[in-house]
Amino acid sequence: xxxxxVVVTGLGxxxxxxxxxxxYWNNLIKGVSGxxxxxxxxxxxxKTKFACEVKDFDPTDYLDRKEVRKMDLFAQxxxxxxxxxxxxxxxxxxxxxxxEAGVIxxxxxxxxxxxxxxxxxxxxxNGIPRFSPFFIPKMISDIAAGHISMKYGFRGPNYATVxxxxxxxxxxxxxxxxxxxxxxxxxxxxxxxxxxNEAGVGGFNSMQAMSTFNEDPARASRPFDxxxxxxxxxxxxxxxxxxxxxxxxxxGAKIYCEVAGAGMTADAYHLTAPHPExxxxxxxxxxxxxxxxxxxxxxxxxxxxxxxxxxxxxAEVLAIIKVFGDHAYEMNISATKSMTGHLLGAxxxxxxxxxxxxxxxxxxxxxxxxxxxxxxxxxxxxxxxxEAQERKVRVALSNTFGFGGxxxxxxxxAIE
Amino acid sequence: xxxxxxxxxxxxxxxxxxDESEVTPEASFTNDLGADSLDTVELxxxxxxxxxxxxxxxxxxxxxxxxxxxxYIEENAK
Numbered sequence: 001x002x003x004x005x006v007v008v009t010g011l012g013x014x015x016x017x018x019x020x021x022x023x024y025w026n027n028l029i030k031g032v033s034g035x036x037x038x039x040x041x042x043x044x045x046x047k048t049k050f051a052c053e054v055k056d057f058d059p060t061d062y063l064d065r066k067e068v069r070k071m072d073l074f075a076q077x078x079x080x081x082x083x084x085x086x087x088x089x090x091x092x093x094x095x096x097x098x099x100e101a102g103v104i105x106x107x108x109x110x111x112x113x114x115x116x117x118x119x120x121x122x123x124x125x126n127g128i129p130r131f132s133p134f135f136i137p138k139m140i141s142d143i144a145a146g147h148i149s150m151k152y153g154f155r156g157p158n159y160a161t162v163x164x165x166x167x168x169x170x171x172x173x174x175x176x177x178x179x180x181x182x183x184x185x186x187x188x189x190x191x192x193x194x195x196x197n198e199a200g201v202g203g204f205n206s207m208q209a210m211s212t213f214n215e216d217p218a219r220a221s222r223p224f225d226x227x228x229x230x231x232x233x234x235x236x237x238x239x240x241x242x243x244x245x246x247x248x249x250x251x252g253a254k255i256y257c258e259v260a261g262a263g264m265t266a267d268a269y270h271l272t273a274p275h276p277e278x279x280x281x282x283x284x285x286x287x288x289x290x291x292x293x294x295x296x297x298x299x300x301x302x303x304x305x306x307x308x309x310x311x312x313x314x315a316e317v318l319a320i321i322k323v324f325g326d327h328a329y330e331m332n333i334s335a336t337k338s339m340t341g342h343l344l345g346a347x348x349x350x351x352x353x354x355x356x357x358x359x360x361x362x363x364x365x366x367x368x369x370x371x372x373x374x375x376x377x378x379x380x381x382x383x384x385x386x387e388a389q390e391r392k393v394r395v396a397l398s399n400t401f402g403f404g405g406x407x408x409x410x411x412x413x414a415i416e
Numbered sequence: 417x418x419x420x421x422x423x424x425x426x427x428x429x430x431x432x433x434x435d436e437s438e439v440t441p442e443a444s445f446t447n448d449l450g451a452d453s454l455d456t457v458e459l460x461x462x463x464x465x466x467x468x469x470x471x472x473x474x475x476x477x478x479x480x481x482x483x484x485x486x487x488y489i490e491e492n493a494k
Contacts, residue, residue: 065433066433069433132458133457134454137454
């Protein structure tokens with residue numbers, strides 16, 4: 001079977017550093033941090049008192065008030081990002097065969113805000129169960145894919161991918177593979193997450209996974225810095241329109257780049273810790289490049305998972321050196337989580353978008369907040385510290401790794 | 417309008433996102449006000465909470481219009 005080519009024809013984002021693709025990108029290349037004190041709840045008693053919250057998001061810009069009430073925040077972010085991407089793609093929904101259009105959406109957790117609020121109301125109540133009939137359909141992590149399909153009438157493949165912080169990369173990879181195999185022409189894909197509440201922050205705090213650098217939130221997310229002390233939780237969503245190449249060309253679509261390959265592996269090692277030598281991370285990059293028949297010397301940029309945890313960053317760097325050898329020192333590497341924080345299940349989507357825009361604009365966004373070199377991080381690597389760098393990017397890889405040992409890597413390449 | 421009727425109306429306007437003028441006594445939740453089965457369940461629960469009553473499922477089935485709800489609550493609210 002001859003595989004179809006797949007291209008990216010639309011983008012949309014809601015992020016802690018901007019609620020449109022343009023603002024997001026401008027802030028990425030300016031090196032703006034999205035972190036600040038938590039406003040969503042009283043974090044006085046929490047070890048971490050800051051986060052990368054989305055600002056100025058009004059769901060009624062995208063949904064009517066009645067719809068908003070029936071959606072958890074993670075699904076509202078999904079609807080907003082998807083609408084932006086559809087608008088950006090210029091797709092004419094009237095002319096699209098709905099059976100050839102699907103939705104695959106990643107969310108690592110789903111409606112944890114809804115879950116906590118409903119359970120709390122029950123526990124604090126008089127014992128009579130008064131759960132909202134919307135409790136379950138607001139909470140379940142597949143529901144964003146369902147809502148998106150209902151809005152646009154897409155009747156093709158429809159489901160959620162759940163692999164913690166790799167969720168939306170798995171979604172993109174699956175959508176890519178479906179189109180490649182001729183199962184559909186168009187997908188709305190990506191992911192969203194909204195876990196900045198007591199349960200989300202408290203839970204990650206207990207895992208010792210999050211930064212507690214409360215004295216300076218904007219400087220807390222500092223991947224590869226010697227002083228790094230954990231990730232900074234973020235929220236939001238990212239959406240990509242993937243489209244079969246001939247379909248996009250036939251309608252004269254704006255094409256951002258090609259999706260070249262995708263890899264998926266597991267560490268099969270530990271619940272939360274990465275394999276110390278980055279075994280699964282190395283394999284997943286190799287797998288994505290093999291899948292896309294990519295010469296490793298053509299990879300100019302890796303948007304790393306780089307969450308700013310002490311162990312994870314080292315394992316990923318070791319994996320890159322292992323896979324790329326001397327070419328590791330020729331490419332640009334950056335961790336945009338230094339600016340956005342860690343959007344968990346939405347990370348792969350917004351970082352894929354950063355990678356795609358790096359290809360399109362010839363600029364690599366930086367890893368901000370670097371001040372103290374870590375002797376364990378090879379100093380010959382170009383980690384794009386603090387300032388964006390102009391660079392022609394032929395192929396970009398976006399890495400994501402999730403608790404549970406799930407790894408996903410998507411390769412994007414400039415359109416030929 | 418009775419106090420009960422105005423409170424019922426406020427709940428319906430809030431939950432179904434409809435205009436106040438549409439919430440007439442004859443208006444059916446499903447046929448006129450765009451409620452689906454889950455919305456209807458939610459409305460009944462909101463009435464129970466607001467008026468501190470319990471509406472058994474077999475009674476709830478008979479509450480199809482705004483007027484039905486007001487009448488039921490007037491009869492059963494303490």
